[in-house]
Amino acid sequence: xxxxxxxxxxxxxxxxxxxxxxxxxxxxxxxxxxxxxxxxxxxxxxxxxxxxxxxxxxxxxxxxxxxxxxxxxxxxxxxxxxxxxxxxxxxxxxxxxxxxxxxxxxxxxxxxxxxxxxxxxxxxxxxxxxxxxxxxxxxxxxxxxxxxxxxxxxxxxxxxxxxxxxxxxxxxxxxxxxxxxxxxxxxxxxxxxxxxxxx
Numbered sequence: 001x002x003x004x005x006x007x008x009x010x011x012x013x014x015x016x017x018x019x020x021x022x023x024x025x026x027x028x029x030x031x032x033x034x035x036x037x038x039x040x041x042x043x044x045x046x047x048x049x050x051x052x053x054x055x056x057x058x059x060x061x062x063x064x065x066x067x068x069x070x071x072x073x074x075x076x077x078x079x080x081x082x083x084x085x086x087x088x089x090x091x092x093x094x095x096x097x098x099x100x101x102x103x104x105x106x107x108x109x110x111x112x113x114x115x116x117x118x119x120x121x122x123x124x125x126x127x128x129x130x131x132x133x134x135x136x137x138x139x140x141x142x143x144x145x146x147x148x149x150x151x152x153x154x155x156x157x158x159x160x161x162x163x164x165x166x167x168x169x170x171x172x173x174x175x176x177x178x179x180x181x182x183x184x185x186x187x188x189x190x191x192x193x194x195x196x197x198x199x
Contacts, residue, residue: 002177005031009097010038012196013173015180019048019157020187026052027155027192030060032067039067040093040194041074042110044155046086046130048190055088063092070094071103072140075131079107083133090131091153095145095198105140107131114143114151115167149198150176157191158183173197 003014010033018025026045032038043059045052062081063074071092078090089108096102104112106126114122122143129136150167152160160166160183170176176195184191 003031005033005038007033007035008199009033010095010196010198011173012038012040012194013177014192014194015177015184016192017157017184017187017190019190022048022190024050024053025192026056026190027157028053028056028060029192029194030063030067031194032064036097038095038097038196039063040153040196041078041090042153042155042192042194043078043088043090044108044110044157044190044192045088051086052088052190055082055085058082058085059088059090071105072138075105075107075138075140079131079133079136081133082131085133087130087132089155091126093153100147101142101144103140103142105138107136107138109156110153111156111163112151112153113163113167114145114149115164116146117148118146119168121164145198147199150196151198152176152193152195154193155189155191157187157189158193170195
């Protein structure tokens with residue numbers, strides 16, 4: 001499955017494959033670009049199949065219904081949403097176009113890397129664990145970004161040996177996605193990535 005979300009400020013592409021032999025993907029995502037901001041939520045339900053999807057899709061639905069909220073509010077709502085569910089690793093990313101800043105919060109092993117045209121990289125370390133409705137600490141940070149920056153956020157089903165050089169070489173979202181093709185052939189796990197470029 002491929003989903004595109006773009007406007008004058010950002011171009012993003014999301015790609016998803018379920019684990020080999022599974023009809024239902026345990027990962028879920030939500031992406032939306034408005035005139036003011038772009039929001040991306042990515043969740044990886046524990047395990048695979050329908051119960052994993054039940055947890056991850058609850059996250060994407062919640063963020064879709066509350067996308068105007070701040071990231072720190074959303075991550076807490078996500079945790080509460082997963083009470084009595086299997087649990088999920090969750091990352092939420094929100095770019096604000098006017099201020100040229102973004103806010104990021106993550107719990108679990110979803111990876112995010114942003115590459116700036118100046119050559120600098122931002123790759124916040126997530127908190128270990130997963131959301132399950134239990135009391136949880138979060139780490140939410142806000143960063144500045146440069147126009148022309150490119151980023152990737154992905155679940156652990158995508159194994160990338162040289163993520164920084166790939167972002168640096170990629171000329172566009174389509175080009176980045178093409179370069180990622182070879183890493184999507186082994187489907188040992190549910191796999192989701194979202195690549196983007198900011199203007």
